[in-house]
Amino acid sequence: MKKFIARFDDGPPMKNPVKYLLLLGVVIALLFPATVAADAYITITTDDVTEYWGLRIATVDALDPLETEASLVTLEGDNLTTIPCPAFGTITRIFDPAAGTYGGAEVTVLENKTVAGSSLPASYSFFSNRTIPNFTMKIPDRAGNVLLIRSLESPEGEINFTAFFRAAKDLGYLFTGDAILYSNATGISACGNIDMHDYDSDDLNLTLAGNEANLSDFETDGEMLQNMMDAWPYTRPEAGEYLLTAVHYDSANETLHLLAATPVLILDGNPAVTWSGGDPYYQDRGAGATISFGEDVDRTAFVLLRKNTTYDLVVQVDTVKFANRPVPTSVTDLITLLQATTDEAGPVTCTLTPGDIPAVSDADSDLVIARGYGLSGYADGSEVEIEAGALSSLNPGMYSLYALGMKDGEIVAVDYLEVEIQTTS
Numbered sequence: 001m002k003k004f005i006a007r008f009d010d011g012p013p014m015k016n017p018v019k020y021l022l023l024l025g026v027v028i029a030l031l032f033p034a035t036v037a038a039d040a041y042i043t044i045t046t047d048d049v050t051e052y053w054g055l056r057i058a059t060v061d062a063l064d065p066l067e068t069e070a071s072l073v074t075l076e077g078d079n080l081t082t083i084p085c086p087a088f089g090t091i092t093r094i095f096d097p098a099a100g101t102y103g104g105a106e107v108t109v110l111e112n113k114t115v116a117g118s119s120l121p122a123s124y125s126f127f128s129n130r131t132i133p134n135f136t137m138k139i140p141d142r143a144g145n146v147l148l149i150r151s152l153e154s155p156e157g158e159i160n161f162t163a164f165f166r167a168a169k170d171l172g173y174l175f176t177g178d179a180i181l182y183s184n185a186t187g188i189s190a191c192g193n194i195d196m197h198d199y200d201s202d203d204l205n206l207t208l209a210g211n212e213a214n215l216s217d218f219e220t221d222g223e224m225l226q227n228m229m230d231a232w233p234y235t236r237p238e239a240g241e242y243l244l245t246a247v248h249y250d251s252a253n254e255t256l257h258l259l260a261a262t263p264v265l266i267l268d269g270n271p272a273v274t275w276s277g278g279d280p281y282y283q284d285r286g287a288g289a290t291i292s293f294g295e296d297v298d299r300t301a302f303v304l305l306r307k308n309t310t311y312d313l314v315v316q317v318d319t320v321k322f323a324n325r326p327v328p329t330s331v332t333d334l335i336t337l338l339q340a341t342t343d344e345a346g347p348v349t350c351t352l353t354p355g356d357i358p359a360v361s362d363a364d365s366d367l368v369i370a371r372g373y374g375l376s377g378y379a380d381g382s383e384v385e386i387e388a389g390a391l392s393s394l395n396p397g398m399y400s401l402y403a404l405g406m407k408d409g410e411i412v413a414v415d416y417l418e419v420e421i422q423t424t425s
Contacts, residue, residue: 039064040257041110048104049254052162053169054205056251062258066093066115073244073262075125077134077222081270082125083416086305086400088117089355093315100319109319117313126265126414130236132173132180132225133266137246139215139259144248145208146218148173151241151263165204173237174199175220176213180228182235189235191228192221208249215246215259239268240410265411271296273403273415280420283392292383293413297405301378304386307398307418309354309373316349374399396423 041064049058091114098111127133137146149164149172168174174181179192181199188201198210229236246260277289291302305311353370367376372395377384398420405413 039067041113043108044105046105050162052165052204054203055162055165055208055249056254057162057249057256058254060256060258062261064110064113065261066091066113066120072121073135073137073246073260075127075133075135075264077127077131079127079129079131080125081128081414082123083402083414084400085120085122085124086307086352087310088120089310089312091115091117091120091313091315093317095317095319097319102319107319117310126267128267128270130239130266130268132229132235132237133242133244133264134220134222134225135244136220137215137218137260139218139246142215142246142248142259143212144215144246144257144259145211146175146213146215146244146246148175148237148242148244148264151243169201169204174207174211175218176211177218178221178224179211180220180225181207181211182228182232184234189228189232191231192224205249205251208247209251212248218246237266239266239412241265265414267412267414270415271405271413273401273405273413273417275401275417275419277386277391277419280422281391282422282425283388283394283396284424286388286392288388289386289391290383291386291401291403293403293405293415295382297382297407297413299378299380299406300382300384301376301404301406302384303367303369303374303376303402304394304419305352305369305374305400305402306372306395307400311352311373312355314351314353316351318347318349391421394421396421 040061043059043061045059049056093113095109095111099106099108101107133148147168149168169183170185172183174183176192176194179190179194181194182189182191183201188199190196190199194211199207201207242264244260244262244264245258248257248259249255250257271293274292274294275289276292277287281289291300293300349366349368351368352374354373357370357373369376372393375386375390375394377386379385398418401417401419403413403415403417404411
């Protein structure tokens with residue numbers, strides 16, 4: 001078992017060699033669940049048009065997920081687990097640089113943006129059992145295609161816009177409100193009110209054009225989804241990380257507009273996390289604490305954050321690294337939400353500080369929490385140990401413990417506890 005190294009604003013940053021550890025992802029996932037907006041904040045244009053099964057794409061642009069008042073996606077249905085978010089004051093997102101050429105594409109982003117944390121949803125939801133997600137989507141005055149696909153790995157080399165649709169064709173779902181298409185390597189299965197002439201696995205242009213939906217007040221039919229899974233068990237999604245998105249393909253201008261993109265986590269059961277430090281935990285006893293999901297987990301990560309505190313958040317994004325993504329929609333999309341890196345190789349750095357404490361200017365880690373207000377850590381094993389010295393650095397009070405477990409590189413558990421820390425017993 002590896003012990004974690006505490007991370008706070010005036011201590012040495014933790015260097016994590018594990019590419020897909022989810023410390024940052026856990027926190028960011030709690031900030032921006034299922035949101036979209038009215039104005040594009042990133043545009044990517046390639047010199048050469050990308051062609052794939054009837055599609056021709058030269059430009060991709062995406063709406064800004066920080067403008068939640070414009071539109072909203074909400075997960076619903078049975079087996080939905082909801083975790084409360086921390087309280088946030090001012091949230092600032094910074095892209096650096098704001099424009100450039102990366103991977104053979106011209107990239108332009110909205111450089112700086114600040115929003116009130118109170119405008120964002122107060123909880124984060126995921127499915128604790130395998131099921132086709134039930135959801136609503138409200139994007140005023142927009143029409144497009146609603147898709148659910150397995151999350152994508154970042155490509156190497158040139159930016160390739162077709163990675164998204166290739167993944168959708170290999171394993172994906174297309175929703176129209178009163179119908180659903182399931183696509184895999186063997187073909188398409190259709191359920192609901194849909195004509196077989198409106199889809200073709202070898203012609204994505206035809207399929208998208210024939211299955212556009214009004215997104216102003218879109219909702220899935222939970223009974224139809226259940227009927228599909230009952231009739232064809234192979235359509236029930238495997239546990240894993242998915243992307244729920246709304247897109248509009250403009251064939252005339254060879255442009256793909258990303259109208260919504262939110263990660264969806266689907267688990268196959270959800271083991272509970274345990275905390276060995278007692279409730280409350282007493283700092284004067286000089287003992288550490290262990291966080292564990294049990295033997296079915298081979299990697300454990302956590303974030304411990306003081307409750308009853310409002311945090312300002314600064315999200316700094318390395319545009320060069322961020323742009324080289326299959327669907328570069330936001331700092332909270334795809335793998336970033338629940339599978340972010342925590343070392344200097346990641347595209348996003350996140351700093352959490354109460355409003356009366358200055359942020360760190362020379363931080364060199366993906367997640368920085370103001371000293372005395374939180375800790376984060378990980379271990380390559382079934383449990384992670386927090387040393388007594390790290391716990392003694394925390395200000396007494398109630399804390400939120402966000403914990404994540406992985407097995408063979410896949411997320412298998414996410415849980416939340418409240419922990420009280422006191423100075424003396």
